[in-house]
Amino acid sequence: MEAWKSVIQSRTQDEYYENWNTLQDSYGGRVPTLVQYVKEIWLDHWKNSLVHADIDRFLHFGTRTTSRVEGAHAVLKKYLQVSTGDLKLVFDKINLLLTGQHLQYDGDVARNRTITPHTARTALYTQLLGRISNYALGKLWDQRFQLTSPDPLLVCTGRFTQSMGLPCAHQIQERLRNNGVLTMEDIHPHWHFTPRLPLTVMPLILEPAVAAVRGRPATQEDHTYAHPLN
Numbered sequence: 001m002e003a004w005k006s007v008i009q010s011r012t013q014d015e016y017y018e019n020w021n022t023l024q025d026s027y028g029g030r031v032p033t034l035v036q037y038v039k040e041i042w043l044d045h046w047k048n049s050l051v052h053a054d055i056d057r058f059l060h061f062g063t064r065t066t067s068r069v070e071g072a073h074a075v076l077k078k079y080l081q082v083s084t085g086d087l088k089l090v091f092d093k094i095n096l097l098l099t100g101q102h103l104q105y106d107g108d109v110a111r112n113r114t115i116t117p118h119t120a121r122t123a124l125y126t127q128l129l130g131r132i133s134n135y136a137l138g139k140l141w142d143q144r145f146q147l148t149s150p151d152p153l154l155v156c157t158g159r160f161t162q163s164m165g166l167p168c169a170h171q172i173q174e175r176l177r178n179n180g181v182l183t184m185e186d187i188h189p190h191w192h193f194t195p196r197l198p199l200t201v202m203p204l205i206l207e208p209a210v211a212a213v214r215g216r217p218a219t220q221e222d223h224t225y226a227h228p229l230n
């Protein structure tokens with residue numbers, strides 16, 4: 001799995017072929033069918049959608065997998081609980097769920113605005129504090145941290161900025177060299193806190209009409225017999 005992870009997480013095409021050769025050399029002799037399987041079923045067809053060097057050409061803000069969508073789906077299913085509700089019930093429940101999530105989101109944003117991670121308390125971030133998410137600040141910190149390594153930076157592929165909409169270690173290094181700070185223009189609007197529009201929900205679905213049942217419903221009969229004086 002480590003070898004496979006290296007293949008998937010390759011930053012460049014060269015790195016990809018290098019990591020693939022390593023995997024092949026290590027396992028091609030012992031488990032040739034496995035190596036053949038990942039090559040023929042997966043990489044030959046889906047390399048462009050799997051390997052970081054390929055997918056990081058696109059602005060994905062760090063979402064490389066579908067697990068967040070699957071997670072959201074699971075939350076909704078759990079919230080609905082029953083599979084027999086009518087459309088109105090489903091609509092109302094989804095509405096409640098989303099309203100709850102929006103409140104949670106507003107709370108998280110408020111906390112993000114006021115609580116600055118200690119790693120961001122340097123001049124470089126001054127203009128960003130309280131204006132972008134702590135998650136984005138953390139991603140910037142990861143990039144800056146690379147500058148503290150005694151090893152020289154890896155060559156810039158431009159992929160981090162392309163995929164995250166944030167300045168990479170190389171850009172931060174350049175800025176620091178010129179005594180500069182990061183500005184809001186360096187940060188993709190995806191990460192900006194912007195005033196959110198008030199939540200308004202249109203009643204698109206009305207209460208379903210209740211079908212008229214012929215004769216008296218059984219429960220009402222029981223009710224009548226239980227109170228013969230009525």
Ligand SMILES: [Zn+2]
Pocket residue numbers: 155156157158160168169170171
């Ligand atoms: Zn770079």
